[in-house]
Amino acid sequence: MRLASRKRARHGNWMSTSPSIELDTLLAGYRRFRENRWNPQHERWSALREGQSPRVMIIACSDSRVDPSQIFDVDPGEVFVVRNVAAMVPPFETTPGYHGVSAALEFAVQVLKVREILVMGHGMCGGCKAALTKELYGTTPGEGGFIADWIGLLDEAREDVVREHGTEGRQAERAMEQAGVKVSLANLRSFPCVQHKEASGELVLRGSLFAISDGILRFLDEETGEFNPALQDQ
Numbered sequence: 001m002r003l004a005s006r007k008r009a010r011h012g013n014w015m016s017t018s019p020s021i022e023l024d025t026l027l028a029g030y031r032r033f034r035e036n037r038w039n040p041q042h043e044r045w046s047a048l049r050e051g052q053s054p055r056v057m058i059i060a061c062s063d064s065r066v067d068p069s070q071i072f073d074v075d076p077g078e079v080f081v082v083r084n085v086a087a088m089v090p091p092f093e094t095t096p097g098y099h100g101v102s103a104a105l106e107f108a109v110q111v112l113k114v115r116e117i118l119v120m121g122h123g124m125c126g127g128c129k130a131a132l133t134k135e136l137y138g139t140t141p142g143e144g145g146f147i148a149d150w151i152g153l154l155d156e157a158r159e160d161v162v163r164e165h166g167t168e169g170r171q172a173e174r175a176m177e178q179a180g181v182k183v184s185l186a187n188l189r190s191f192p193c194v195q196h197k198e199a200s201g202e203l204v205l206r207g208s209l210f211a212i213s214d215g216i217l218r219f220l221d222e223e224t225g226e227f228n229p230a231l232q233d234q
């Protein structure tokens with residue numbers, strides 16, 4: 001039996017044997033993408049085949065409501081995106097382990113030479129809320145432990161938030177979300193390559209928060225620590 005037919009025999013035609021509403025939704029979207037986005041921009045995609053040169057890196061939350069490509073309405077090849085729970089950047093560490101965010105950061109800064117890194121937190125962030133309440137603290141990996149560990153990156157910032165706002169309510173959550181963006185920016189600056197390029201003016205770091213309820217994006221003013229609407233008319 002040839003390899004291809006052996007594979008078919010083992011897996012069957014997966015699309016016809018495992019239909020699902022989820023897959024139907026994805027395929028309908030894929031069809032629209034092919035018709036409306038891929039075909040009209042065929043030349044752009046051909047050029048992108050040669051390589052990418054995005055000028056911006058965005059670090060955002062994995063939350064399904066805050067897709068940077070949607071929010072900034074960008075074309076393919078324009079933004080290099082890392083998404084994870086709570087839009088966190090870990091500090092520069094050389095301990096053993098799989099440093100996914102650090103690898104992406106290294107690639108963006110050193111190879112792609114992006115000019116700007118935007119950290120984008122968001123309102124109603126479940127990761128930030130869990131950091132605040134510590135509801136997953138002490139759970140085992142796979143049962144909440146991975147999340148608990150990851151958002152432990154916010155522990156230090158959490159202390160200040162809790163002291164001022166407690167652990168419950170939107171005010172405390174909002175403060176935690178804002179603090180999360182500041183922690184990620186501080187951790188970005190713990191990477192020597194980021195430090196160096198920011199100092200030389202080759203790289204700009206920016207913090208922001210996207211509010212899901214009203215769709216308003218705010219930029220962090222690092223002088224005042226305040227988040228102000230990105231557009232004047234909002």
Ligand SMILES: [Zn+2]
Nearest residue numbers: 061063125126
């Ligand atoms: Zn989130």
